[in-house]
Amino acid sequence: MTVVDTGARAGGAAPPPAGRRGRPRDRRRRLLGRNPSGLLFSTPYLAYVLVVFAVPLGFAVWISFHDYFFAAPGADVDRPFVGLDNYTDVLTDPDVRRSFVNIGIFLVINVPLTVVLSLVLATLLNQVVRGRVFLRVSFYVPYVTASVAVVGVWLFLFSGDGLVNEVLGPLAPDPPWLINSFWAMPSIAFFVTWKQLGFYILLYLAALQNVPRELYEAAATDGAGRLRTFRSVTVPAVRPATVLVVLLSTIIGANLFTEPYLLTGGGGPNGASASPVLIMYQRGIEQGTPGVAAAIGVVLVLLVLLVAWLQRRFVGGGES
Secondary structure, three states, rough: OOOHHHHHHHOOOOOOHHHHHHHHHHHHHHHHHOOOHHHHHHHHHHHHHHHHHHHHHHHHHHHHOEOOOOOOOOOOOOOOOOOOOHHHHHHHHHHHHHHHHHHHHHHHHHHHHHHEEEEEEEEHHOOOOOOOHHHHHHHHHHHHHHHHHHHHHHHHHHOOOOHHHHHHHOOOOOOOHHHHHOOOHHHHHHHHHHHHHHEEEEEHHHHHOOOOOHHHHHHHHHHHHHHHHHHHHHHOOOHHHHHHHHHHHHHHOOEEEEHHHHOOOOOOOOOOOOOOHHHHHHHHHHOHHHHHHHHHHHHHHHHHHHHHHHHHHHOOOOOO
């Protein structure tokens, strides 16, 4: 029996090979995702990110390669290209280098403390039956309170004759916390951890709601105690939230400005609590060298991206 191609007999074109049929669809899926409507709904936020973050960042990069200075609107001034001169000034400035060391000290204290305290407190709050709403609001209030108001309370507590020193007595540091070159940055790290703790507790509480109860029941059946259950069930189950908390606390901490500006009078004593963003403000606004300030900002962005990538690599593992 002879097999006749019906498509060719009818005069029509032969169907395309199977390997080529799905290529346009695959390209659209890679470009738009599985659900193109999601791209439509996210377009306003993408436009916001482009206008508020991408464009200013690109302008900052441009400024960092020029001898830029502020002028009246519409004024035609020369801003010559200086290459890497601003970056050379940044890398050779001892105040700038010390500010990056300071922010490293801050992150080493703040990030682990934030993760541990927020996870432990969220776990405890998740088990509370009475007064749960009151406790959640109590932890969240410092986060939404204006920094200026909270700083006033903190200055009262940690001043030379403050409540903390009165309680510690001879164990209190001399000079006091916020004017002590050793304790100034750790004190700021403790303050920021306390102030922002409520936000991260809410993130962990949301993650804990998605942990299956069967896991806890299985752990109880196996005879696991509270500590073992926390270590073997809770911590692995909220790992995505932990990755988010680590990334957010790192990014927010790297942009530290308000706390050293208000608590230690602009980075004192002798720059022991100065942050890169505070140095950017001093160089760009107070000293009139925006090119150097922009170079500091670009270096800070690159370092934060590197740290975030390392955290994602080692804390987040292979999860997407």
